Amino acid sequence: MDLKGIFKKDYIIGLDLGSTSVKIAQFTKKEGELRLVKADLREIKPTGNEALREKEIVLVLKDLFKGINVKKSKIIASINCPKTAIKIAKVPYMPKTELRDGINLEAKNYFPFPIENSLLDYEILGDMIEKGVRKYEVVVGVSPKKTVEGYLSLLAEAGIKPASLIPCSSALQKLVEHSYVKEDKTQCFIDIGELHTELVIFKGNTLMFSRKIPVTGRDFTKAMTGVLASDRGRMGLSLDEAEKIKRETGIPPEAESKTIDNKISTSQILSMLRAPLERLVGEIERCFDYYREETSGAKIDSLVLFGAGASLGGLIKYLYGALGIEVKLGDVLEGLKVEPNAIEEKGKLSYRLELAIGAALTEGKGINLLPQELKEETKRIVKRGTIEAVATAAVLILALLYIGMKIKLTNFEKRISVAKLELSSLQAQLKKAEAHHLAGMVLADEPHWEHVFKELSNLIHDNVHLTSMNMRNNIITMKGIVTSEHGEEILSDFILTLEKGIFKNVKLVNTKDLKGRAGNEFELKCWID
Numbered sequence: 001m002d003l004k005g006i007f008k009k010d011y012i013i014g015l016d017l018g019s020t021s022v023k024i025a026q027f028t029k030k031e032g033e034l035r036l037v038k039a040d041l042r043e044i045k046p047t048g049n050e051a052l053r054e055k056e057i058v059l060v061l062k063d064l065f066k067g068i069n070v071k072k073s074k075i076i077a078s079i080n081c082p083k084t085a086i087k088i089a090k091v092p093y094m095p096k097t098e099l100r101d102g103i104n105l106e107a108k109n110y111f112p113f114p115i116e117n118s119l120l121d122y123e124i125l126g127d128m129i130e131k132g133v134r135k136y137e138v139v140v141g142v143s144p145k146k147t148v149e150g151y152l153s154l155l156a157e158a159g160i161k162p163a164s165l166i167p168c169s170s171a172l173q174k175l176v177e178h179s180y181v182k183e184d185k186t187q188c189f190i191d192i193g194e195l196h197t198e199l200v201i202f203k204g205n206t207l208m209f210s211r212k213i214p215v216t217g218r219d220f221t222k223a224m225t226g227v228l229a230s231d232r233g234r235m236g237l238s239l240d241e242a243e244k245i246k247r248e249t250g251i252p253p254e255a256e257s258k259t260i261d262n263k264i265s266t267s268q269i270l271s272m273l274r275a276p277l278e279r280l281v282g283e284i285e286r287c288f289d290y291y292r293e294e295t296s297g298a299k300i301d302s303l304v305l306f307g308a309g310a311s312l313g314g315l316i317k318y319l320y321g322a323l324g325i326e327v328k329l330g331d332v333l334e335g336l337k338v339e340p341n342a343i344e345e346k347g348k349l350s351y352r353l354e355l356a357i358g359a360a361l362t363e364g365k366g367i368n369l370l371p372q373e374l375k376e377e378t379k380r381i382v383k384r385g386t387i388e389a390v391a392t393a394a395v396l397i398l399a400l401l402y403i404g405m406k407i408k409l410t411n412f413e414k415r416i417s418v419a420k421l422e423l424s425s426l427q428a429q430l431k432k433a434e435a436h437h438l439a440g441m442v443l444a445d446e447p448h449w450e451h452v453f454k455e456l457s458n459l460i461h462d463n464v465h466l467t468s469m470n471m472r473n474n475i476i477t478m479k480g481i482v483t484s485e486h487g488e489e490i491l492s493d494f495i496l497t498l499e500k501g502i503f504k505n506v507k508l509v510n511t512k513d514l515k516g517r518a519g520n521e522f523e524l525k526c527w528i529d
Contacts, residue, residue, distance in 0.1 A: 010069065011037075014171070014360030015077040015162070016353075017151065019194040019218075020044050021308070022057060023356040024064045026073075034361065036336050039343040039353055040064055046239070054154055061158035076164040076364050078171040078355040079151055080196050083113050084143040086169045086210050086367065093127060093134040107140050118142040121367045139207065141167045141367040148369055164359075164368040169210045171358030172200050172306075178361050179335035181205040185301045189330070190284070191354060192309025194218050199284065201291055201300065209291050215280040217309035221246055223272045228264060237264065245269065250313020251277070281322040288323075302326040306354040332357045452476070452528065455502055461494050463487075463519075476526045477509075485518035498526060 012034065016023040026038040042060045047053055087110040091102050103122050107115055125137040148165060155162055172189055180187060183204045191198045194217045201209040224242035228235050237245070245260055251273055252266035259265050288300050303325055305316065310329055320327045331350045333343070336357070343349060368375065460466065466480040482490050491511065498506045509523040 009072055009074040011073040012360050012363055013068070013073050013075045014356040014358065015075060015155075015160075016168075016171075016355035016359065017057060017077065017154065018044075018080075018308075018355075019196070020046060021352070022060045022064065023353050025353055025356040025360045026068065027360050030337075033337060034363075036333075036338045036342045036357070039349065039357070041349050041352060057154055058157045061155070061160065065158070065160065070160060074364055075160055075162045076166060076359040076362055077151060077155065077162045078168045078359045079143055079147065079165045079369060080168040080193070080198075080355075081144065081147045082196065082212065083111075083115075083118065084141075084147060084167050084369075085111060085212060086139055086141045086167050086173075087111060088125075088207065088210075089122075089138050089140050090128070090130060090135045091138060093136055099124075099136065103138060103140060107142065110140065111142060115142050117146070118144050119148055119369045119371060121369055123366045139170075139367065141170060141369060143167065143369045145371075148371065152374075162370070164362070164364045165370050166359055166362060166367055167369065168196075168198055168355050169200055170362065170367050171355045172198065173202075173207050173358070174361040174366075175332060175354055175358035176200070176202050177205045179332070180304065182301075186298060188284075188288070188300050188303045190303065190305055190307075190310075192217055192305065192307040194308060197307075197309070199287055201287070203298070208295070209287065211287055213280070213283040213287075215276055215283055217307070217312075219276045219279075220273060220309070220312060223276050224264075224269065226272060228268060235263065246312065251315060251318055253314070277318060281319065284319075284323065300325055302328070304328055304330045306330040306332070306351050308352055310351050330354060452502060456498075459494075459497050459501055461490055461497075463490050464494050474528055476503075476528075477523070478526070479521075479523045481514065481519055481521050483514075483517075483519045487513075487518065487520035491520060491522055495524065498524075503527060 010028060012027045012029070014025040014027075021041055021043050023041045024039065025036060027034040028037050029035070042064065044053060044056055044060065047056075087107075089103065089106055089110050091099070091106045094102055100122070104120060107120060120140065120142050122138045122140045125139060127134060127136050129135075143165075151165060152162075168191065172191060176187070176189060180189070180202075181204060186201065186203045186208070188199065188201050190213070197213040197216050199209075199211050199213050200207060221239060221242045224246060225237050225239060228237075241261075241263070245264065249260055249266065249269060252270050254270065256266045260269070284303075291300070292298060303319065303323065305319075305327065309315075316327045316329060329351050332353045333346065333350050461482075463484040464480055464482055466478055468480075469476060469478040471477075482494075484490055488511075491508070495506045495508060503526040505527040507525045509525055511520050511522045513520055
């Protein structure tokens with residue numbers, strides 16, 4: 001019986017609670033590998049009212065989880081805010097029991113913001129020697145307690161208890177490891193969200209650099225809401241109007257000139273978008289320059305874009321022209337096993353599900369920013385569930401074993417009863433034949449000892465069987481076996497019986513247990529009285 005199957009989770013679910021959308025990726029394990037069975041995205045209408053936004057997120061979550069058994073699912077949610085980040089750190093080598101305290105002391109040197117009111121977790125990458133000193137190389141993740149509490153509150157209202165909360169960079173890292181590894185290439189991945197943009201650089205499958213970029217999808221929309229001057233006077237676009245035109249038009253070509261919705265020309269759109277575009281390119285180049293300095297001039301081979309902001313028309317062409325490297329739109333389904341009908345509108349979602357799918361691919365391993373008390377509670381629940389499941393399985397197994405053994409015992413008892421009847425009828429003849437055989441062997445050399453063997457045959461215990469006997473110099477040497485689990489006691493009684501009879505001295509030469517069954521082999525020497 002597979003005990004693990006009694007309390008294992010049927011599904012692994014990745015969640016991404018974005019600023020303007022909620023994404024879910026549901027996996028199950030078949031034949032040892034994860035398979036995507038459901039992926040979906042729901043937009044959240046911007047309201048400007050945080051309470052209404054949170055209420056809508058809860059309703060969306062409940063709808064996305066319809067038909068999913070939450071208790072049989074391991075749920076991992078990616079978490080993001082300006083102060084949620086991961087960094088690679090090198091800390092002095094020390095006992096692992098002391099490592100968390102050591103990392104807490106070192107971590108403040110790696111993040112460009114205070115982490116006193118943050119939750120922290122880490123994952124050991126390995127140990128290394130730096131300037132003759134042994135150190136641990138670790139990935140450290142942090143997030144403000146307030147951010148974590150906000151996520152947990154939303155999920156709790158929807159009836160969801162996550163097994164892990166992970167930084168979005170960790171989700172990106174796992175997605176890259178699973179689908180985008182090129183051993184001889186250095187790749188940059190950028191997730192452009194509505195309020196947050198994350199940049200990570202990988203060499204092969206090794207995370208080399210991670211940083212938040214202060215240019216987001218919202219910046220492009222806001223840039224288009226400035227005051228416009230035209231022959232019809234001064235006017236401006238609302239955020240909704242700007243968002244609509246941004247999605248439909250994107251970055252217009254410089255040579256193009258036409259009016260959109262009778263409000264704004266393509267040349268005006270290009271002019272307004274130029275500032276955030278140049279800031280985005282500048283931030284990317286800063287990251288590339290830092291990476292080159294840290295790696296003695298290593299180059300970046302390609303750039304992959306994810307997130308809602310990645311769909312901005314013309315962005316790929318613009319970044320290619322500005323950076324001079326390959327730029328492409330990401331596809332989160334690349335390298336995944338996908339069940340039929342798991343996802344609709346793949347083309348529209350394949351670059352926006354990266355954090356949900358990456359979170360699920362972690363399977364809850366690595367960095368976990370849940371508060372310690374919730375981690376301990378999860379461990380207790382798992383432990384209690386495991387113990388209960390094992391106890392149930394053990395009782396069931398014992399019951400089946402008892403029934404099986406009871407049946408076997410009944411059969412054995414019947415067979416033993418029949419065998420005893422047969423043995424009792426043969427015992428007298430067997431003893432007589434055994435005594436005559438041994439006496440014959442010995443008396444062939446010394447026939448005057450016949451009376452000794454006659455008496456000896458009357459003294460032999462039912463469980464004692466002699467296998468050989470000889471006489472030399474008035475000494476009888478006999479070998480045999482005792483077929484009983486109380487062999488030593490029977491042998492001791494047999495020796496005492498011999499000494500009370502015709503033998504003045506009986507010596508036990510050696511004894512050893514029978515192989516594969518109860519009883520003993522023995523060798524005795526006896527002197528005639």
